[in-house]
Amino acid sequence: MAAVTLRDGLKFDSTAVFKHVEDFLPSYARPRFLRIQVCTFKLIKTKAVEQGFNPNEITDPLYFLNEKKKNYTPLTPDVFDSVIAGDVKI
DSSP: OEEEEOOTTOOOOHHHHHHHHHHHSOGGGSOSEEEEEOSSSOOOHHHHHHHTTOTTTOOSOEEEEETTTTEEEEOOHHHHHHHHHTOSOO
16 A cells, blocks of 8 residues: 655646556556555554555545456445455456
């Protein structure tokens, strides 16, 4: 997972981020999950590790790398359950 903070006034463009990641990183190095932090405070690493990528525990927007759609797709609780069950390939 990668945690990013957007600059003021910018919106997250999942397709542009996917394209950038695809162009500059080999497939094994691409972050499978993105956490968009809305504050400028440093994320405490141990807390982030405890929370993992569970959208039921994280209030920040979460996205997962969706190779089929060629973008980062919002990670909803339903999608999270599908990932855990192995129904969605990451």
